[in-house]
Amino acid sequence: MKRTRFFHTIQVKLIIIYVLLILIAMQLIGVYFISTTKNSLTRSFSDNLNDQVNMLTVLVEDTLTSERAEAGEAADAEVAEDLGNLVSSLFNISQAEIQVLDASGRVLATSEPDRRDIIGRKNTTLAVSRALQGIRDNEEEIIDADNVRKKVIARPAFDTSRGQSRVIGVVYVVASMEDLYATMRGINRIFVTGMLIALGLTGVLGVLLAHTITNPIKGLTRQATAVAEGRFDEQVPVYGDDEIGRLSEAFNYMTGRLQEALSANEEEKEKLASILANMSDGVVAADENGQVIVTNRRAREMLGVKHALGKPMDELLGIPKDQLHKLQTGVEHSTIVVRPLPDDGGEWLMHVTLTPIYRRDRTISGAIAVLHDVTEQEQLERSRREFVANVSHELRTPLTTIKSYVEALDDGALEEPELAKRFVGVIRGESNRMIRLVNDLLHLSRLDSNQERLRPIEVNVREMLEEVSDRFSFQMKQKGIGGSVLIEDGIETAWFDRDQIDQVLDNLMSNAIKYTQDGGHIEIAARKPTPDTVSISVKDNGMGIPEKDQARIFERFYRVDKARSRNMGGTGLGLSIAREIIKAHGGTIELESELNRGTTVTFTLPLRRGGDAE
Structure with missing residues (x-):
């Protein structure tokens, strides 16, 4: 069953929808509330600041229009002192920097004690310039170099004492709005904290609600x-009489009815499956379209597939469609199919018998193929034919030679002593060759039938080699061939049939000498691959064996170069006999060779009789 991802479950979707609704609602409320609060605080701050500026402007107008402002330098100093007292008092209330400027824009007084150096200088800001022109509405918000938002107000002071209205000064106020925005940040934090708590509670309630x-x-x-x-033994719990509860009851009822229907069907399927699983032959069934619908384990093993359902039968069996049609319609009854074994292990021969499946109206609804493994039977038959052919060929050659030379002697060569002697020598040689062949065949026959008794004795390995x-x-x-004997330390004696192992070594040495060129080298070595075994190898640097022939080199009568092997006196049975002798001792033999580089034949035997450890 495909597993549902966590974020795709209904429960999570319900929780997400619930939380999102609450989040959107709180965001809307928060935006409205914070915006309204900010506007209210800003308006209150501006109104308060304007009231103070207006009050200061009236006081400045009175001070600047008084008679002391016209009475010379001493009066100017007194006016400046009075203005300084005014702005200092207002600064303590408003937390603002206040400057009083004269009609030329020159600073007369400032509320900042550490900025007394600006007194006497001109303030050239745009707000001051507008105020000097008599414009009353000069308010703006700025952000200074310290990233602090400030409110700037420049209010002109008029002289109306002589029946005319002229600007005699400016009240310039720069008030920090940091406290206002700090208050807003505090409100935001409170709102966010409340929103997170509300969302957490909403999530918990959403989980409980979605769970139900x-x-x-x-x-x-x-x-x-x-x-x-x-699995039909489980029941869906019914939690209530609502729509989901009635659905659960209907599902439980359906489960019971389905169990009854499937039980009868399963019994029939189990009978058929048991029959198919225990058959020694493979069975493949296909529908009317040729698609495989049933196979047993034996058929899959023979066809070398793990899954065969749905595949075309002709492709699965490797039978052409026209021949498959003949088998289905009864024109042909059976056929032989050749299947390659994995890893180049040879061929698998199957005898395929096809039988059509009929409906009640006698139309064909499919076919059943029965696969019978005839590989071993065919291999035995092939081996028998090859063996008879090889033995016949090996015997026919010397017999033909003997017959030819006997006829030559009978035709008069017997009267010539030298010629007769040479002919008799050839006849003797061919006779000995046939005797060796027959002896090798008898030896192999005894080994095959376990009639060759082994007589193991304790043998000194170094002395034997x-x-x-x-x-x-x-x-x-x-032939000018060099030789060497290498014995690994720790190898002294071993138990085996000395005569039989001598025969194996003689055969290996004879082959090494035959196929090693003049001036070559042959090495006999003994090693201990494990504490309980000894490996003896014969290594030459001769012509070697092609890779394609190495897998069959131990077969009977198999020769890499048949003509040359026969001319050198070989029967083609030496390595086969060697393999059987080593197998009889419970050992193994293997060959490694590289063309034109040499060959190494190694056999491994137990050190002790019966494989007992030292």
């Missing part, structure tokens, strides 16, 4: 999965 809806649905889903998997080297030393000297 999705829990019955999950029960139905589990039961549907169980039914699909063939040195004797083998000595036996062939004369032949090696004739």
